[in-house]
Amino acid sequence: MKVSIENLAKSFGEKDAVNDLTLHVNEGEFLVVLGPSGCGKTTTLRLLAGFERPSSGRIVVGDTTVTDPEHGVFVPPQKRGLGMVFQSYAVWPHMTVFENVAYPLRVRRVPMKQIRLSVQGMLELVGLGEESASPATALSGGQMQRVALARALVADPSVLLLDEPLSNLDLKMRERLRHELKQVQRRTGVTSVYVTHDQSEALELGDKIALMNGGRLEQFGTPDDLWHVPTSRFVADFLGTANIVPVVAPDRLRDKKVVTAEGATIAVHGGEVDADGNGYLVVRPEAARLTSEAPVSSSDGNVWPVNVVERTRVGGVTNSRVEWGGQAVRVSALSDATQAGPGKAYLSLARNDAWVVSR
Ligand SMILES: Nc1ncnc2c1ncn2[C@@H]1O[C@H](COP(=O)(O)OP(=O)(O)O)[C@@H](O)[C@H]1O
Ligand SMILES: [Mg+2]
Missing domain, CATH: 3.40.50.300 (P-loop containing nucleotide triphosphate hydrolases)
Structure with missing residues (x-):
């Protein structure tokens, strides 16, 4: 019933x-x-x-x-x-x-x-x-x-x-x-x-x-x-793990773009920001990609040079700790897939995997 x-x-x-x-x-x-x-x-x-x-x-x-x-x-x-x-x-x-x-x-x-x-x-x-x-x-x-x-x-x-x-x-x-x-x-x-x-x-x-x-x-x-499509940081973080980065959306997301405190512009799939245009970018560790060369087909322009600080292997999965601007970001991938680092690498992110929450 x-x-x-x-x-x-x-x-x-x-x-x-x-x-x-x-x-x-x-x-x-x-x-x-x-x-x-x-x-x-x-x-x-x-x-x-x-x-x-x-x-x-x-x-x-x-x-x-x-x-x-x-x-x-x-x-x-x-x-x-x-x-x-x-x-x-x-x-x-x-x-x-x-x-x-x-x-x-x-x-x-x-x-x-x-x-x-x-x-x-x-x-x-x-x-x-x-x-x-x-x-x-x-x-x-x-x-x-x-x-x-x-x-x-x-x-x-x-x-x-x-x-x-x-x-x-x-x-x-x-x-x-x-x-x-x-x-x-x-x-x-x-x-x-x-x-x-x-x-x-x-x-x-x-x-x-x-x-x-x-x-x-x-x-x-x-x-x-x-x-x-979580509606808050709490949801994003309670289900699995999520990288959460404070961002602003000067155009209130109409252009589907957000900017980090360090000035990096990120194309996003969607979501919400608050009345002042502040929000949080949510990226799952398994959605981000690390490569040693800049990818030829750009992921909607979301490619940045980064520093891979640490790599740890847990079973068949490799977790990397990445320094991206001033942010610490976690990236996970199957260990058999090629992965870059430690050291200099490129972080890329498909627009569809970048979501914004307002609280
Ligand atoms: N009989 C009760 N008397 C007083 N406080 C209660 C009682 N039952 C639950 N609570 C309180 O209500 C809140 C929710 O409890 P509960 O429903 O058991 O949570 P959950 O099952 O999600 O762990 C808790 O803060 C708990 O301490
Ligand atoms: Mg209970």
């Missing part, structure tokens, strides 16, 4: 945990709520689930308003028809895998024959088809989260809510389960809201990402939007 969060706010005493949050999730969509620790992600999810009451604002699931304090509306959690998966393995240890997953259907007094069918189908979907009779205590962390996922999905929830479900797993398992989770969501088509502080999870899983900062929505869009 679709979800609408409108002007949602929640304060704990003096503290505004969530502030004027408006978000829409379409039916079947996977929304990732992303942001640093303490930015209000869990509070948002708990408001959606009905574990917290908002100070103001409204939440609508499908066609049902579930929270609207102004009109005295509050639907309790158990009546919202949601599925939930948390960071901690909320699996009942004294039950088998089957019994854990069957539990929500038992509570609803679904006939046993139907329960067997649904549970077995769900266990197969999450890759636990063979583990049905195992005691839950015999499972690894990854398997326990599969059980939790199956249990959240078995009763056909209106919306699936997940709060950092992979955080307690080791890296390999986290990446594997992340991939499987996406497939399960695709196959069931369940509208999902997934909370994480991990930008790579957000980029892989999200149809849309809501990036929060200090209780507020910083930017909402597709992973591509946030990656390529």
Whole structure:
């Protein structure tokens, strides 16, 4: 079902945990709520689930308003028809895998024959088809989260809510389960809201990402939007790494050009500057190029002689620290591609990879 969060706010005493949050999730969509620790992600999810009451604002699931304090509306959690998966393995240890997953259907007094069918189908979907009779205590962390996922999905929830479900797993398992989770969501088509502080999870899983900062929505869009057309330095820097260089746009970007403090002119793709024409150039380390000779085909005129201060190789990638005018800039490239430096080199940048933000 679709979800609408409108002007949602929640304060704990003096503290505004969530502030004027408006978000829409379409039916079947996977929304990732992303942001640093303490930015209000869990509070948002708990408001959606009905574990917290908002100070103001409204939440609508499908066609049902579930929270609207102004009109005295509050639907309790158990009546919202949601599925939930948390960071901690909320699996009942004294039950088998089957019994854990069957539990929500038992509570609803679904006939046993139907329960067997649904549970077995769900266990197969999450890759636990063979583990049905195992005691839950015999499972690894990854398997326990599969059980939790199956249990959240078995009763056909209106919306699936997940709060950092992979955080307690080791890296390999986290990446594997992340991939499987996406497939399960695709196959069931369940509208999902997934909370994480991990930008790579957000980029892989999200149809849309809501990036929060200090209780507020910083930017909402597709992973591509946030990656390529960030609206602030915070967004550019939170997703991956970004070189951020203060610039001015004397023509307010109408000519798609900005100038650095050292007087270098850069052709840019677009973006925004503030009312005084000040802004910040955003360049991803992997978008800039270093060559020992000046490139023949000029990258929209964006070519400068630079000094490569340092080169470090991390696995198959080489990171270079470059002095460009008075700025320190980071450039990354696959190690097998020819790369210049240390010492004198040329830095080039395609106009399409140069973006400007106003704050
Ligand atoms: N029950 C509570 N009482 C007081 N403050 C809270 C409570 N829950 C959350 N907060 C505060 O609200 C802010 C947002 O918390 P939270 O939503 O848990 O952030 P996140 O999940 O993004 O790390 C934090 O500053 C946190 O300390
Ligand atoms: Mg949290």
